[in-house]
Amino acid sequence: MAEQTDATARDGTVPVAAPGSHFADPAPLGLGAFALTTFVLSVVNAGWVPVTVEPVVFGLALGYGGLAQLLAGMWEFAKGNTFGATAFSSYGAFWLTYWWLTGHTDLSKAGADAGKGVGLYLIAWGIFTAYMTVAATRTTTAVLAVFVLLTLTFIVLGIGQFATSSGLGKLGGYLGILTALAAWYASFAGVTAFTHQRQLAPVGPRS
Numbered sequence: 001m002a003e004q005t006d007a008t009a010r011d012g013t014v015p016v017a018a019p020g021s022h023f024a025d026p027a028p029l030g031l032g033a034f035a036l037t038t039f040v041l042s043v044v045n046a047g048w049v050p051v052t053v054e055p056v057v058f059g060l061a062l063g064y065g066g067l068a069q070l071l072a073g074m075w076e077f078a079k080g081n082t083f084g085a086t087a088f089s090s091y092g093a094f095w096l097t098y099w100w101l102t103g104h105t106d107l108s109k110a111g112a113d114a115g116k117g118v119g120l121y122l123i124a125w126g127i128f129t130a131y132m133t134v135a136a137t138r139t140t141t142a143v144l145a146v147f148v149l150l151t152l153t154f155i156v157l158g159i160g161q162f163a164t165s166s167g168l169g170k171l172g173g174y175l176g177i178l179t180a181l182a183a184w185y186a187s188f189a190g191v192t193a194f195t196h197q198r199q200l201a202p203v204g205p206r207s
Contacts, residue, residue: 023075028190030072030088031146035183037065037095042176045157045169058103065095083135090132094125119161126154142186149179 037060044054073089101121107114133147153175160168 023079025190026072026075027084028187030069031183031187033064033069034091035180037061038176039180042173045173047170058099061095061099066092115161115164119158122154122158126151126158129154145182149175149182153179
């Protein structure tokens, strides 16, 4: 009797592969990119390092938090994951727009109202994150924690910009650090789960 191949079911039919099943899971990359960039900026916002070193975030915002996370979102589209695709693509775009806002946008004509513009920007992202949090209730506890904390981070930082409150800015920084730690944990869980599956995978053809 001929040996059954992986691609052929017992009834002789060939199962249809799930969309993007040949791709590795892009979520750990997206979560890791988001976590690291968020952590560095939040450490600045929390006042752990001088605000004068904030430009160190710009390269991360462009390359890792921005482009790498955007790519993770595109791979999630290929895998048919609407939630992951929307989240990673959007927050990748967030970091790209942050890079542009902080390094290339001239708000000097706004004078004292510049903070209101930045506050509106942050609160709008908070609104988006809030409804993504509702969708995240259907994911893991770690991912849900990321979205809950991120919603609070955006709202607190946005209000802090409107109120020109350094205290709220620092609170937003601490919330951002917690958000980054939760995202790192979720990324770590995804990477280690994949490694564990690879170790348990059978070697050679199935009989």
